[in-house]
Amino acid sequence: DGGITQSPKYLFRKEGQNVTLSCEQNLNHDAMYWYRQDPGQGLRLIYYSQIVNDFQKGDIAEGYSVSREKKESFPLTVTSAQKNPTAFYLCASSIDRAYEQYFGPGTRLTVT
């Protein structure tokens, strides 16, 4: 089955620790994205990548980092510099940045 996988589903970390969220897709999509979802707000774009070895900051990139070494994979690192890291994180992919995006199941990160 083609799709997007994110792991883990739930993640707990202590304040001050970096944490990496996994995102893998087998849809052969060129573009991949990371969003953050908070209650009562729309999805906010953290980073996106159009091709391997290239990525761009979204609206709320501060405190986050990404890499795109393979077409299938786009991991997100939440660093200790992110002031409010507790949120639901969603990874998505699309054939091209102008077309519909398909989402993974999400990772809920809790930092205490």
Added chain:
Amino acid sequence: EDQVTQSPEALRLQEGESSSLNCSYTVSGLRGLFWYRQDPGKGPEFLFTLYSAGEEKEKERLKATLTKKESFLHITAPKPEDSATYLCAVRGVWDGQNFVFGPGTRLSVLP
């Protein structure tokens, strides 16, 4: 700046009671308007893309329509399994633009 608003924030319907959700948008040239369904604790599921005013798309009990300023998601004779949050997003025509998502409408269909 591109913007998307959705109304109502929450909607409760009885099973079989048809209604519509609204998505109003401001974008400098519309490339596409997208509807998603999101169940609690899960990722959004793609429903429709609309490209130009007057376009309509249907899927089971859902029908999406588009004008130059807004889109409606009509739900006909809803069932409890239609309960979810419905998200709307727009993407402008310019290459540097990203998707802009609305906050969603939380729909509850009571049996």
